[in-house]
Amino acid sequence: MKQILVTGATGELGTTVVETLLKTMKAENISVLTRKEESKTEFEQKGLKAFIGQYSDVESLEKAMDNVNTVLLISSGDQGDRMQEHKNVINTAKKKGVKNIAYTSRSLKDKNTLVNKLMMEHFLTEDYIKESGLKYIIFRNALYMDVLPLFVGKHVFEKGILQPAENGKVAYVLKAEQAEAMANVLMNENFENQTFNFTGSDAFSFYDVASVLTDLSGKEVIYKTIEVEPFKKIMLNNGIPEPMVKKIVDFNLDIKNGQESTVTNELQHYLGRKPKDLKEGLKLLFNL
Known part of the structure; x- marks a missing residue:
């Protein structure tokens, strides 16, 4: 019987993974790592094995991996030393005799031409996992559709969409559907060093996003593409911190260059249904 440890269990992705696992697995066969005492209590009330810890605390990782x-x-956020945090988890798994490791990476076309260097850490983590000798499954997840409200801004229905992405396309997927499919893999697949590209069934540009938002809202939403330097100036003038502006620009340039446009049917296969398309997803995300 598998004893699965879900790290980052209180985030949106981890929460849905755990909820999906509970549909067919006994709670006692699921361990979770959380930073919050109240979350630990909530998990334990459901019968799960819960541990307080974080990726930077090796001792807490060792406790959480007992009998796992x-x-x-x-994947960790980019606020700290993400690579070291990932290495801590992988090294501890190997030390504790864990057999299998799964990792949430990114579905990007060519790591060698990425503009967004933060994304390179995903591929470095993949390499580290492969070198560890652990059996692995790597989930290369498409950009979450859930980020679109952040990309287009609060005033999208008044001001439209302004991004330096030209006609670049993204195979968006709702985060909850990614998580559900990952849980299905964890429950049902043997770890045989596989890599899955979990993407939407089609790829869409910001022109498509604007068109769908127009249809759903009845208000005309226009997408205007813009050069990088004027875009940066507008963002900075709007009070957005420079590091965040750089992140937004880098994401857009990779979209423009086709990095996010890969489409496969692997998510649909493990989800057991076709994932929600752009219109269904935007309707949910914008409450339209």
Whole structure:
């Protein structure tokens, strides 16, 4: 019987993974790592094995991996030393005799031409996992559709969409559907060093996003593409911090260059249904 440890269990992705696992697995066969005492209590009330800890605390990782044979490493945020945090999890898994590790990476076309260097850490983590000798499954997830409200801004229905992405396309997927499919893999697949590209069934540009928002809202939404330097100036003048502006620009340039446009049917296969398309997703995300 698998004993699965879900790291980052209180985030949106981890929460849905755990909820999906509970549909067919006994709670006692699921371990979770959380930073919050109240979350630990909530998990324990459901019968799960819950541990307080974080990726930077190796001792807490060791406790959480007792008697665990499968670890889902949900990628860390980029606020700290993400690579070292990932290495801590992988090294601890190997030390504790864990057999299988899964990792939430990114579905990007060519790591060698990425503009967004933060994304390179996903591929470096993949390499580290492969070198560890652990059996692995790598989930290369498409950009979450859930980020679109952040990309287009609060005033999208009044001001439209302004981004330097030209006609670049993204195979968006709702985060909850990514998580559900990952949980299905964890429950049902043997770890045989596989890599899955979990993407939407089609790829869409910001022109498509604007068109769908127009249809759903009845208000005309126009997408205007813009050069990088004027875009940066507008963002900075709007009070957005320079590091965040750089992140937004880098994401857009990779979209423009086709990095996010890969489409496969692998998500649909493990989800057991066709994932929600752009119109269905935007209707949910914008409450339209």
